[in-house]
Amino acid sequence: MATIALPVEEKKKYEQEALITGAEAIAVACKLANVDVVTAYPIRPYDTVMQYISQLKADGEMDCEYIVAEGEHSQFEIVKHASVCGARVFCGSSGVGWMYAMEALTVTPALRVPMVAMVGNRALDDPGAFGVEHNDALAVRDLGWLLNWVDSAQEALDTALIAYRVAEDPRMFVPCAISCDGAFLTHSQALVNIPTQEQVKQFLPPYKRGDLLLHPDNVISVAPQVNEDWVMEVRRQNYEVTERACGVIREVYADFERIFGRKYGNPFFEEYMTEDAEVVLLGMGTLSTPTRVAIRKMREQGKKVGFVRLRWFRPFAGVELAKCLERFKAIGVIDRDFSFGSPNLSGVVATEVRSAMYTGAATRPPVLGFICGLGGREVLVQDVEHMTDITFQAAKGKAQPLTQWIGLRG
Amino acid sequence: MGQLFAVEIIYRGVFQKTLAKNITRGIVLAAHNEGKLGISFGRYGDSPERNGIPAKSFAIVASDAQTLEAGMAQYEPKQVDVTVVLDDTLCKGAESWAWYGLHPVHQALKPGGTLIVDSLQDAPTLLKGIHRRQEPYKLGIVKGVTSFSGMWVYKDDHTDVRILGAIAKALPAVVSLASIEKFINEKLKNPLKATSAHTTFERFTSMNVKPGEGNAEEPFSFQLPKWNNMRKGVSVNGQPQGGPYADPVTKEVGGFRPVRNDKFKKYSTRTMRPVVNFETCTKCTLCWLNCPDASFDVTPDGKYDANLEACCGCGICEAVCPVPNCITMVAETAFDGNASQWEAFRKDKAAYKEWLKATVQPAGERSHGFRYRGQYKEQIPAVLEIAEKG
């Protein structure tokens, strides 16, 4: 929220202020990043970004190859190849469209392709629902993709610039997906400060692929047949990237702050009213809005509750997060996703947090899992209050179920 | 908490999508001239890319960031200060493509709030369609021809700024006329539009609607099932086949009426409905064959009666009927309810004939969007003239 209104002095540095959606903000970032190749295939809510890029191109504001593929699989294949040839690329999708591209998505990290994609989070529908659910983007969580969630249009724009810088860092060369909650972010027009081209130029150097460039002057062959005696070593190379990822991301955020003057603090997660909190809630994306409003309300009633918004899911800053969470008496994780049959039948984030706490935390506060806001259902202020009350019960030592569904009919 | 305002625009998909967006954007950008913050968005479950489907667009304006966040905590505001209805045929209620039932247009309007309708009708006529409610509110009319355009083209007939002018009059706390004029001059760069906003501001008045005043019908609603009493496997019950039914006069049984989904009915989805002249119908079956929603009941005497709980108002039947003036599409403002035309015809043929004459004849110009290049240019002078006369 702090990113919506900036102090006046700070604003002067910006070229202009615009009323745009989160998806449009990412399109503006693509323009500022001077993206070379964009591929598109319509699916709601991602399609707002492709519409806006095509408009920027038609208006002569953006110069790029704009290719409408015949489906998501080709959409992601085309940018993969363009990126290997040295083009800065952008694409994206939503829900089952993202899943349809899965074969292309799986091979991208191993080929060290720094594509940036937007996932407009959408339910994996059959049939029809286009509301937000995080399982679409989470499907790439184990594959070597960098993956983050933003919660405002301003953060969407900034994170897209950050994503290019991180992904194209020669120490990385892996794809990065920016997750934007369908509707709440992709379709809401908010006031966004658009940085100047000069600032972006200073922040984002040209994409240089070095000896991985597929070019007649650099004779290589990419993606030859890789048999069983090669695969494990290929995987180890991607593992090495994930070992470095947190350090690179930290560096890039520091640079972002220096050049653009906007502070994100800890890149990996954002803490809200945690200083004196007894219990905290934790979640990703735009559920932060009702959560912060509910927390302010509960604070007025004397309830010491805070909120941790996870920004980067991959890499997962496990050690740091565990150190942050170990000081609370109980933690309630709000999952806008499901992981059927998982340990404790919890959602993905709760399971990851428990895993991080097991090795990284000095204490063992209860970590409750809440499944909430699936398929675009709103996470209401009263839902957040309800989850907080349950978490306080756990903090008092009253055993609570490890997974509960909130806001369900029945 | 600072000051928080919400404005809701109820509009028709495709035809008014750009118009609604321009209005909510205009509110936020104009209010920003006063240092306020805001967001503008459409109701996500709607499908505004479908012709004529009732949809909603919102503007939330606040005096500071934290108050704005409180207003954004719920995606669709449950309480609004002003509701704008851009097509008066929607006064009968808004039914989303996502199907929540029929919602009265003032469902979210705060007690004492203002309902603004763009219409050529007067308040008593509009109140025949607008459902009654317990809380009082104000009703104001922006006199104008319903502004419809197409998916990719926008008819710039000043409806956007005229509505902005009316909002500034109804609720100056959300945005002042001066801020609107500044927005128009700086962003839209059209002094003529600033004049239109100003004129509407000057003229706009509203009347008090008392509790209980308005359409007495109970809007159609239904309960959603719980997770544990729903059918499994994302399946729904099919409909039984249906069968013959009785003539209300002769009691003769015949024809065929399919059983239709009792939860998914249509009211304000239509902007127009077919009116059938049963005397000239030759029973050729073409309307029945071509209706995309299987809306026609085959009557016991072998005619075809458009069932208005099923009809989406597409006008295909009018287009395919080979008999001149046998089916005529007529604007929804002319009707109350969804009663069967054929039954009325059977009960009193002379009266039906009279009604037919009165209903079909005044069917004025009502454009369902874009037809040819230059069409809007031709239409705009007449529209502006009506607007200027007030």
Ligand code: SF4
């Ligand atoms: S208007 Fe369309 S939906 Fe209605 S009866 Fe005619 S063909 Fe059927």
Ligand code: SF4
């Ligand atoms: S198309 Fe016209 S003439 Fe033919 S059955 Fe329908 S109403 Fe009668």
